[in-house]
Every structure is written in C-alpha cells, then in structure tokens.
Amino acid sequence: MDQAAILDHQFRIAAYVVTWVIQFGYAALLFLKWQAQKKKLKP
C-alpha cells in the first residue's frame, strides 16, 4: 500500500470509530440514566 492508501485507511477507521463512540456512548449514558431512574422510582 502506498502512503495515500494508508492515510485513507486510517481516516476511514477514524470516522467509523468516532461514529461508534458517539452512538454507543450515548446509548450507554441513556441506559445508566434509565437504571438510576428505576432505582429512584422504587418505593
């Protein structure tokens, strides 16, 4: 692989990883918030 192809590969991976971190990170935060609420709602 030439230098340009290596850079393309790294940038593509960066874009995919950023997407996963944002989407799954947000889902994880929501899940934690939901669990905390469930505890609060329990009498």
Place this chain on the structure above:
Amino acid sequence: MKRLAIGVYLLVTVALLGWAYYQAIYVAPNDAMQGEIFRIFYYHVPNAMLCFLFFSLNLVGSVWFLAAAERKKSGGAFKFSLKGLIVPPIIALVVLVIIGMIVRATVDPAVGNYISDSGLGLALLWVAVYLILRSLRLSADQQMQVADALAVAAAEVGVVFATVVLITGPIWGRRAWGIWWTWDARLTTTLVLWLIYTSYLLLRRFAAGPQMQTLAAVLGIFGALDVPIVYMSNRWWRTQHPAPVFGGAQGSGMDSSMLPAFFWNLAAWFAWGLLILALRYHVEREHQRIVAAEAEAALNA
C-alpha cells in the same frame, strides 16, 4: 413478553449493524476516484438523513404540544371525526402539489419536486398522528406530556446523529479536499442546525418554570425551518460540498454495486435510531412521573 420483544429487536439491530459494516467494508468496491476514503459515505450519509428525520419528529412533537396546550387552555375536549382525518391532509396535499408544479415550471424542477413530495409526506404524517391520537384517546394534559417527551427525545437523538455527521464530514473532507472545514453552504447550514437543536436542549436543561416546554416547542418549530434549507443548500449554492448523490440533477446517483451497502447501513442506523429514540422517550416519561410525584409529595407535606 415485552422484554423478549425488546431483546429480539436489540439483537436484530446489532446484527444489522454488523452486516451493514461487512457490506460497507468487504462487499462494496473502492470508489474509482476517492478509493477507500469514500467508504465514510456509508456512515456519513445515513446519519445525515436520519438526523433530518429526528428533527422532523421534533417538529411533530412541538406542534402537537402547542395544539394540546391551546386546547387545554380553551377547555375543549379532543374530538375526532372523519372530516378531521381527511380534510386537512387533502388541503395540504393539493396546495403543496400546486405550489410544487408552479415552482417546477418557473423556478427550479428539483425544488418543485421537493415541495410536491413534502405535501405527500405531510399528509401521510397527519393521518398517522391522527390515527395514533384516536387510538390512544388521551386527555389534553396527557397529550402535552407525550408530545413533549417525543419532542425532547427526537431532538436529543437528532443532535447525536448530527454530531456524527459534523465529525465524519471533516474527517472525509481532510482527505478529499485537503481541509478540515470550509464555510460552504451545506457545512454552514448543518452547523447552524446543530447549534439550534443544541440550544433547544440547553434551554430544556437550564430553564425552569411552566413556560419552559412552550418556549422549547416554539424553538423546535423554528429550528425545523433549517432542515429544508440544509437539504436544498447543495442544490441552491454550488460551493465545496459535492452535489447530492440522491435526488440530485440528471446523472446523479451511485454505481449499483455500491447501493446495497448504502441501503443496509441506512436500514441499520434507522433501526438503531428508533431503539435509542424509544429509550430516550421512556426515560423522559419516567422523569415526568418522578417530577409529578415530587410535586404531589411537596403539596401533601
């Protein structure tokens, strides 16, 4: 049973995301001009399309909230009729199709088509919301709570998708154009859209009092005005951002060998978006219950 259904949906969504990733990386060919970097398209574009969808849902929730609040103020009960189901969508459809035809013939065919299509979308949305409301038979108060929860959930999920778009776009741009950012029409209007809905969420987070939900609903309606502007921006102003791949001028579109990867990713992120929207909506409804219970406890103390 409900837990099982949620578990199955989660599994299907994760499987879809995995399959879509496989399609994007191992099945779709490299782009002839851009090589591997073009594969960012399979995440960037579906996330952009879905952020439009979620901001449109926020619009539905905001309008619904204000309508329910108005009805509550006037003390009138919700009445459902066949006339109410059919007449408003037909009027919206006819008016927008006529405007679309005039614009298509005199100004711009793409804008004309967009206006006509919006008429159909709006009519279908009206019928769907009307039927849901009829089946739920909610009071004005309950409708306000449901509409507000839908609006805030849709805005937050929309901001998440828009954030992905605003980060993956510059990563792609750095390799394709040699720059991270430029004040091009599509990029700027998308950033403005993100700022509007981020301010919507900040308003909801930090404002207090009974008017907060109403103010947020009004901001949501004005924020939604930016959605069609973002959609049309790279049709109206041809600057740095590429012309639209779908629904663009003649000759637009992508090679058929790349289409399955795109549609699998669109389906997977749509399924994922619905999942987090449902979870966010549920969290908001629980929050409303906690606030109501605390208010009642304070009154009884």
